[in-house]
Amino acid sequence: MKLFTRYNRILMIISLFGLLLIGFLFYQMLAYYLDQQIDHDLVEEIMEVKEYSEKGNFYQPHEFEDLIVQYKKIAKAYPSSSYADTVFYNPVKHRTESARYLKTELELNEQPYQILVIASKFERQEQIRNICLIILIPVMLLFALVLMVNRILLKKIWTPFEQLLKNITAFNINHDQPYEPVDMPVEEFRQLNSVLVELSGKVKSDYNEIKLFTENASHEMMTPLAVINSKLDNMLQSNVLGKEDGETLVELYKATSRLTKLNQSLLLLVKIDNNLLQDNEQISLKLLIEEKAVYFQELISERHITLDMVLAEITTSASRQLLEILINNLFSNVIRHNYDGGKIEISLDAEKIVFANTGHNPALDPDKIFDRFYKDHASEGTGLGLAILKQICNRQQYLLDYFYRQDLHTFTIVFNH
Amino acid sequence: MKILIIEDEPGLQRSIAQYLMAEGNLCSVALNYAQALERLDMYEYDCVLLDLTLPDGEGLQILNYLKRVNRAEGVIIISARNSIDQKIEGLSLGADDYLIKPFHLSELNARILAVVRRKSAQGDRHIEFNEIRIDLDAKEVLVNGKVVYMTKKEFDLLLYFVSNKGKVISKSAAVEHIWGDDSDMADSFDFIYTHIKNIRKKLIDGGSKDYFQSVYGVGYKFISS
DSSP states (O other): OOHHHHHHHHHHHHHHHHHHHHHHHHHHHHHHHHHHHHHHHHHHHHHHHHHHHHTTOOOOOOGGGOEEEEEEEOSSOOOOEEEEEEEEEETTTTEEEEEEEEEEEEEETTEEEEEEEEEEOHHHHHHHHHHHHHHHHHHHHHHHHHHHHHHHHHHHHHHHHHHHHHHHHHOOTTSSSOOOOOOOSSHHHHHHHHHHHHHHHHHHHHHHHHHHHHHHHHHHHHHHHHHHHHHHHHHHHOTTOOHHHHHHHHHHHHHHHHHHHHHHHHHHHHHHHTTOSOOEEEEEHHHHHHHHHHHTHHHHHHTTOEEEEEEOOOEEEEEHHHHHHHHHHHHHHHHHTOOTTOEEEEEEOSSEEEEEEOOSSOOOOTTTTTSTTOOOTTOOSOSOHHHHHHHHHHHHTOEEEEEEETTEEEEEEESOO | OEEEEEOSOHHHHHHHHHHHHHTTOEEEEESSHHHHHHHHHHOOOSEEEEESEETTEEHHHHHHHHHHTTOOOEEEEEESOOOHHHHHHHHHTTOSEEEESSOOHHHHHHHHHHHHHHHTOOSSOEEEETTEEEETTTTEEEETTEEEOOOHHHHHHHHHHHHTTTSEEEHHHHHHHHHGGGGGGOSSSTHHHHHHHHHHHHHHHTTOOOOEEEETTTEEEEOOO
16 A cells, blocks of 8 residues: 555544544534523523413413423422423424423412423524534535645655655666666655665675676686696696696696686676676577587587477577577586486477476575575586576576476576566 | 797796797797887797786787787787677787687697698698698598598597697697587596597598507697607
8 A cells, every 4th residue: 555545544534533523522512502592491481481470371482482381280389390302293383393391390370380391492403403514514625625635745745755766676786877866855755865875876886896806806816827727738748747647637627627617607797797798689599509509419429418409490689698608508507417318308489498407416496596606516517607597597688497397407598578 | 930928927928938939939028018019129920929918008009019010920819808899809909819818828839820820821721740631721631632521629629639749738628629618517528538539540540640649647649750
């Protein structure tokens, strides 16, 4: 629920209840006041009755007065009086109306009488209704107006906030453009905005620093590696090497080769992050996969792996370098993690590329395998191959997915998801 | 051959010089931009190995200089910078090849020979080795004048060994020569053995002597005698 919908809803509920309560109390007060007035009139009527009785008459009210006086003979008069609400038949208007009565006992002409004075409340009730309406309608109008103003005002006040939200969403650490500050009229939002500007700047500079560090560190490692490699090459040429020296050299070559790979992979990741790779061109995926299959054929046949390919003629627009790395990594992955005599299934259609392979491992953790440096201990890779794969897919806006089905580790890349 | 090595890292520079001199080349070294210009001013070379990041200047400026004065030297850039843009820039400024650090010296040697051969090629380009003749344009191998059919990888590998004849080539160097960046995926380099075996068999079947020699499981050597 949006903030101001929520705010409006609460405001409306509270206002409505408040209005009802105040209305009820108001009505009760008015009704009480009315009863008091009528009761006062009734007392006056009783006085008239007394006054008339001193002249020996029974007082009868005029027909237009909505008032009735009834006399009833009783045995003995006890001075008392009681007020209450009642309903009576108004003979003048020929209808039943609500009313107030005063009952009292008096001696009239030396005779004890019970006297009942009934006064109609009709006119007064009309008055109350009118008063209520006169008050209620403007209040309701005011209420509606407040709601409307509230809505417009909130919307206006929150517009920069929404812009701010949009800008945060659009903010990408990998992209060149910085977080766009929004012009804020409200102090709190202005604060939020400036905090965000500062934060995004810091995040960006930290990120860039790390990237730069990775790049520089990797670069700096290349020269010593080149020295080591060249020294090894020269050492290899000496004719005095024994079998053990040979084995040592092989190990050293392997170690430097792994370090080199690691460096290159890190550099590649930084480059993909920085979008430093070449522009898009039209590439036939079928051709590319077939080329790579030939390229890797020795590795596949050496281990007696069966390769099954079902490829449709698909052309896509992408960076050639990225796509080559993508296909290379997929191939490397399905070959490297396979067992001798295993199988590889590759399929390509308009929607997706699927690389599936048999392997020693049971299902891998799909949440982790694309993390940098995630690898099982048996693997001799750098642990960056799949991370690079993921990064390329992010860059090309492909969807990369892994699942394990029917003993096959399956990697799917969906083009337009 | 006269080769100028422009490289500021003394360790690497010495190794390169050592390897190339053992091949019978004449090597000069320059540790920085100023020295490099001085050497180039005074002498002519067959090939220049150029590091791009020099302490007192940018290697690409040396390329510019060579181009400006119309020099005939073959130039191979050796650099740790491996972006496509750098490669394109270097090659379009007149470099003949671009080798990314770290590299195997045998790879460097093969590239130097290829560059020099291309530069000095008149008519058909080929390499003769006893009864073996490698035709670089037709990509053909002939033994005693008869064509021996080889796959592209076998051809490249043979050329690589012949270029480094008398040298021990490590398996990793051979694998990297053929598979380049993807060579890491082979957990062992043993499959290079299959290739060597095939080349050997084809050459012997064609009437050649066996020139391949295995060295302590580290690699192979194409013996010259």
